[in-house]
Every structure is written in structure tokens, then in C-alpha cells.
Amino acid sequence: MNPWMIGGPALLTTAVAGLAAYGAVNSRSQLFGSAICRTNSARKLALTFDDGPNPAITPKLLDLLDRHKARATFFVIGKFARECPELLKETAARGHVIGNHTDAHPNLFWLKPDQITVELRCCNYSIAAATGEKPRWFRPPFGYRNPWVIPAARELSQRAVMWTLLPGDWRATSSEWLIPRMKSVAENAQRNLAGDARAQNSANGAGDIVALHDGGHRQLNADRLPTLAALEYWMPRWRDLGLEFVTIEEAVNAPAG
Numbered sequence: 721m722n723p724w725m726i727g728g729p730a731l732l733t734t735a736v737a738g739l740a741a742y743g744a745v746n747s748r749s750q751l752f753g754s755a756i757c758r759t760n761s762a763r764k765l766a767l768t769f770d771d772g773p774n775p776a777i778t779p780k781l782l783d784l785l786d787r788h789k790a791r792a793t794f795f796v797i798g799k800f801a802r803e804c805p806e807l808l809k810e811t812a813a814r815g816h817v818i819g820n821h822t823d824a825h826p827n828l829f830w831l832k833p834d835q836i837t838v839e840l841r842c843c844n845y846s847i848a849a850a851t852g853e854k855p856r857w858f859r860p861p862f863g864y865r866n867p868w869v870i871p872a873a874r875e876l877s878q879r880a881v882m883w884t885l886l887p888g889d890w891r892a893t894s895s896e897w898l899i900p901r902m903k904s905v906a907e908n909a910q911r912n913l914a915g916d917a918r919a920q921n922s923a924n925g926a927g928d929i930v931a932l933h934d935g936g937h938r939q940l941n942a943d944r945l946p947t948l949a950a951l952e953y954w955m956p957r958w959r960d961l962g963l964e965f966v967t968i969e970e971a972v973n974a975p976a977g
């Protein structure tokens with residue numbers, strides 16, 4: 721018997737499953753629709769924070785960002801936005817961009833189109849109730865997508881935002897563990913901003929988007945002190961290397977004038 725009669729369909733199934741897994745999980749994959757995966761300049765560094773608002777950490781993070789004159793993007797969970805509307809309002813008022821991170825933080829890979837839309841709409845509603853503005857940016861929980869996620873966001877005029885670096889800060893028990901895991905941002909800046917025109921050209925449109933967490937999706941008041949300590953370490957160093965802290969909006973827009 722021709723072995724392809726047995727192996728062919730199984731191999732094909734494996735290949736399709738592998739491709740689907742890549743499209744669902746890989747942060748740079750465009751397989752299931754277009755997503756923002758980098759800033760548009762090597763000089764621009766976009767810090768993003770997921771799973772808040774978190775009363776235990778977000779106020780401290782806002783002060784830290786102010787001290788470094790930095791603006792960032794917060795992808796918040798709808799159910800936490802309803803618990804802490806004042807904190808969310810303050811985050812927006814201090815110049816940060818608020819994005820949608822769904823209402824209850826499910827793995828969207830398993831959800832049907834109408835369930836995905838409900839997750840997005842409920843979160844939008846809670847953000848708008850607190851800040852007065854509907855978010856234009858969306859990040860899927862765990863980074864998981866299926867073929868309906870990005871079209872559902874687009875239907876609501878929202879663009880999906882992924883990352884170049886996910887240091888895994890939710891696992892960090894100390895800043896000593898986390899700090900080396902954020903080193904690539906400085907290495908990229910050293911390589912791309914060193915004054916070498918050729919390197920700068922090849923890095924065009926290649927700034928980092930770092931995905932960190934000011935909250936925890938399971939409950940409010942998650943401890944993210946190592947994340948704050950690692951930022952205290954890196955932010956002055958990043959600035960000295962010539963990086964500018966930008967929101968996702970600034971990360972994709974051309975500079976004015």
C-alpha cells in the first residue's frame with residue numbers, strides 16, 4: 721500500500737495544526753489578521769501594561785512613569801475597570817492610552833465570533849463609562865487569536881497590538897530575575913541607534929513594544945513589585961541610550977510636522 725494513503729492526511733493535519741498554533745500564539749504572526757508588532761521607529765519604545773487596573777500597583781506605576789516623564793499604554797480587563805473606575809479615569813487623565821484586554825480575560829482561541837464580540841463590547845463599555853472614551857486598541861489575552869478575533873476587533877474600529885518582548889513578569893519573584901529578561905531592549909537600542917546609518921536604515925520601523933503587567937487576570941491586587949523595580953532599573957538606562965517612551969498611538973503615527 722502507498723504509505724501516503726496512510727501518512728498523507730495525517731501529515732497534512734499535523735502541518736495545518738502547526739500553522740494554526742503558530743497563527744494563534746506567535747506574537748508576530750499575521751496569519752489571522754493584521755496586528756501591530758513593532759513601533760515605527762527604532763527610537764520609539766512602547767511600554768504596555770496588561771491585566772489592570774490594579775489598586776495595589778497601578779498608582780505606584782503611574783508615579784514611576786511620571787517621574788521618568790513617560791507615557792504608556794494600559795490594556796485593561798473590563799471587570800476590573802468596573803471595580804476601579806476612578807483609577808482608570810486617572811490613568812487616562814495622566815496622558816496614558818487605554819486599550820481593551822477583553823471583559824473577563826478568556827482564551828479567545830476557543831470562543832465563537834459572537835462570544836468574542838461580547839467580550840470586546842463589554843470591556844469597551846466599562847472603559848468608556850470610566851474615561852468617556854472608547855478604546856481604539858486591543859490586545860488578546862495570552863496573545864491567543866483565532867480567525868475571528870481580529871475581524872471582530874476591526875468591526876469595532878480597534879487594532880490588535882502584540883509585542884516584541886514578553887519578559888514573563890507575572891512569574892517574577894524578584895527584580896534580579898526580571899531585569900536580565902528585559903536586556904534585549906537595550907541591546908537593540910545600542911545596535912540601532914549607535915550612529916551607524918546602515919544599521920539605522922535596516923532598523924527602520926523596528927522599535928520595541930514591551931508587554932508587562934500591572935495586574936493579574938485572576939484577581940485584583942496582584943503583586944507586581946518586581947515589575948516596578950525592573951522599570952526603575954531600566955527606564956533611566958533606556959533614556960540614556962536615546963529611546964523615547966511612547967504610547968501605542970505615538971508608536972504607529974508619524975511624528976507631526
Ligand SMILES: [Zn+2]
Binds near residue numbers: 770771821825862937
Ligand atoms: Zn492578560
